[in-house]
Amino acid sequence: MLLETSGRIYRVAGPLVVAEGLKPMMYEVVYVGEEGLVGEVIAIRGDKSYIQVYEDTTGLTPGEKVVATGKLLSAELGPGLIGSIYDGLQRPEKVIGEITKDIFIRRGLKVSALDRSRKWYFEREKSLNVGEKVEAGYIIGYVRETPIVIHKIMIPPGVSGILKWIANDGEYLVEDTVAVVEKGASKYDVKLYQVWPIRVPRPFKDKLDPGEPLITGLRVIDYMFPLSKGGKAAIPGGFGTGKTVALQEITKWSHADIAVFVGCGERGNEMSDALTSFLKLMDPRRNRPMMERSVFIANTSNMPVAARETSVFLGVTIGEYFRDMGYDVIMVADSTSRWAEAMREISGRMEEMPGEEGFPAYLSSRLAEFYERAGRIVTLGKPERVGSLTLIGAVSPPGGDFSEPVVRGTVRYVQSFYALDYGLATRRHFPAVNWLLSYSLYISYVKDWWNKLTDNEWESYREVAMKILQREAELSDIVRIVGPEALPEDDKLTLEIARMIREDLLQQSAYVPTDAYSPPEKDHLIMKAIITFYNKARYGVSEGIPVAKIRELKSRTMIARMKYHTLDDLKGKIFKEVIETIEREFSELLR
Template sequence: MSKGIIKKVAGPLVIAEGMRDANMFDVVRVSNQRLIGEIIEMHGDEASIQVYEETSGLGPGEPVESTEAPLSVELGPGLITSIYDGIQRPLDDIMKVCGTNLKRGVEVPSLKRNLKWNFVPTVKAGDHVENGDIIGTVQETIVVNHKIMVPYGMSGTVKEIKAGEFTVEDVVAVITTEQGDKELTMMQKWPVRRGRPYLKKLPPEMPLVTGQRVVDTFFPIAKGGVAAVPGPFGSGKTVIQHQLAKWAEADIVVYIGCGERGNEMTDVLNEFPELKDPKTGQSLMERTVLIANTSDMPVAAREASIYTGITIAEYFRDMGYSVALMADSTSRWAEALREMSGRLEEMPGEEGYPAYLGSRLAQFYERAGHVISLGKDKREGALSVIGAVSPPGGDISEPVSQATLRIVKVFWGLDSSLAYKRHFPAINWLTSYSLYLDNMEKWFNEKVAPDWMTGRQKMMSLLQDEAELEEIVKMVGMDALSAGDRLKMEAARSIREDFLHQNSFHEVDTYSSLKKQYLLMKLVVAYYEQGVDALEKGANIQDLVKLDVREKIGRFKYVLEENLDEEYKAVLEQLAKEISNITGKEDF
């Protein structure tokens, strides 16, 4: 074991000498208080260590000891419903040890060692197993069936398999390999900076349905896709992430509060246990892992929290689950990189960020994907990553936003002016985009409706036309517009206020199924197209603007799922009747 002594302390950076035998990214214990740290640079026998805890009071001459293992997470039953800090220390267990304030040097196992889980084997003695194969299951929560897999790099014949109640450290199986007998427990470790292997990556052809109309219809994200949500303070990044965590079609949610304000994390911790999961009726926490790394916690742990979260997410993806990971926010993570880079005296890049900012962001986002996992049964799993970016002053030309946009394929640009107008989700439809649309066109047209993409395109065109007409209206007023342009403006207003605006606190409108989105889209487009016909037949634009049916179209989003078809027919009939009334009046 490599042992050295502290030479210099600079905030969270400690330089130790006598560490020639240590390796990059080894976890070390610093001083007699045994603070946890990680080696991030080596010079001769000197190691630069980022310490994940407060370093005040440390001085030269104190001991440093390497554990000779990289920063790893414990993976096994007990992850779901847990609340961890950035380096997978369970906050509830730490509170039992040292109260509400974190003390330094606390050593608590990530997975509870005293809890017993009911292990149900799925293989028998004599079976051949390879890495990734499932040897048994544990019903971790009412919702999650935890699959115990053969660790990576191991294959052989099952010599012994047990059934019953065990802790994560108890041996549940013995496998005879070429290197001899290996004992398996329900827990495995994995280094956080290395992506977990899989058999094959699949193309992103299927959407991650979120129930948010502006996302699903206009800027959908693929299962296994990556999205960025940049926006200034107060524009609703956290609200959108909460909505996606609640409603997205994901089996497991991993929420990383990376450098977030403490009160925001408190809201998450209070809300999630109370939220009812719409799919199961249970608490949302029954399928959630939370990583709480608030802005007052040590900077170095903020840098690690992103990797801890995505490694846990990959583990559930390997079981064949669809996982949604929310990182809020990667800007604070980049600030931690910048601070550590500055203390290492590295040459700064743009705006003081390290030159490797782009490659680190890419390494994180590239771990998402829709994959076929290792193992004989070829399970399909997906890991979708949604990262919030908080650019200073809302300026997305800054390095973190720009580096993120070069990597991700979905950009939901939040607009504070929309948020101030109480338009939520405050996603700007003119600046946002999704590059998955072409891949997913076939899925939408086959699974929802053959004219889904056509309807979407019509609505987008109306919104773009409205933006151009707005300039004319600002200069010369609404009266200068032709009747056709006035109708375009009214149809675009319907799209904005009836379709894009969604009330997350309304029990029906908070989630909109694809069928409801399609029917509402059809109604809005029908109003415009029938209005154009009516104008050609000599109808008055004022009459078209004041149609009573527009109120019904606007309220369609509050219709219950079971009444959709009936209500849709009724609204369509009323629209046709009212349009024929005004065209008939003009003709008369």
């Protein structure tokens, strides 16, 4: 006789298994078949339970056992996360490789997410005393996880009471109890790690407005379409436009304390390339390896499609955990379109009524569940701290069609939109962000930060640059018909300055170290030189100087070379020399 916690397979349809005789709750984790494949209940219809299986279902047959665990799909959160590479079920891939001696993950394999044998040095919070009342979010101690990340051990959400005992400084396993909280007759043992359901947003005290920009090192984003800490952004683009490279660059160079990179259904060679480069890279602000502040979740295209959803929610849960410590976290998902394709496949196998282009009707709400977990917040507990989680998702519309459902669904929830252009990519203009289609709704929030950094010049300079680029687009049709030489001199100047903005400011090379990452001060110095040149040239044109002569000036070449210099060199003497050369050359032209 079957227990209430077990049932039998009724039907198998790829990653979807229908079980009967099971009495589960929604989103409960179940073990399917003799090998105990991990699955999740996604629908209950009468006595039939529809299970999304996160491993290969080849060989499963009706009648095999299905066991309910009574638990939701959860993440283990504690020391050992940083520097790890997980699959969509938070199984450490390095450990799996050591066990299986194979490049593929064996199905049914169960491995702890955190190393149970490694000891961590725990240092208790000195201001916290036994007998004090504690609540969720209180920091009880610290673990130096890497040289640049201090892991703060917190009271888990939902736990409060009197601190009855706290461990002394020393080495402990993640499963060791380091504090005991008592409330009435119940006691709760606080360990170095905690478990949290990945579909449930972690609680916080208050949500704050955006304020400070998240510097990414990419000038087209930082200067023209800024992204705020705690913001939401999408990077849509067709095949070959550079989505993955752009996301990798943002993850590498962003001014975030913690970076979480989720490869959701992407090609294995792309994930391999990202991992290889991260292992070699140094953090430019801390001069330490990038892996000492990064977490990778690799769910490649040859893995079961259902696990793409878990990889996205696992990544955002890990991001929220570090956010609760008071860190600025960036989480990148490449790409949400692969996740949407997995939803479409599962929905089709469940025989649900399809929406537009076959995607399920709940596509938009699932995207909202993901993006709405971003934000800049005041955390629970003491000491009071502010943390942020910034979410950036790539979207891969077929044929670069931005009117398809995933792009349109994403646009509803993001506030920065970086549209990648195939035409720019074919001209080797990277990052291939189309400045006419892209936008940021964070400009009004970050303008005070930028204006303070640039002596109130950023807002006006950015506005001038955008007007020049828009005017260039208006003139492009005329140029195609009559050629640039038929234009009046002021329009010729507009085209020349637009080319300077495109090539000398917005275009970057990931292969030149001094240009791959550009700090905000450097962005502004380049723009200031271009605007200074533009103002002088505009006056010169009004005095009858032809644009052909202006184009040949030495200062034009000096501006083009500015992006290849370091910020220290620019601030030292190069920027001053560029401005002096502009002044001198235009004075000579006007004599």
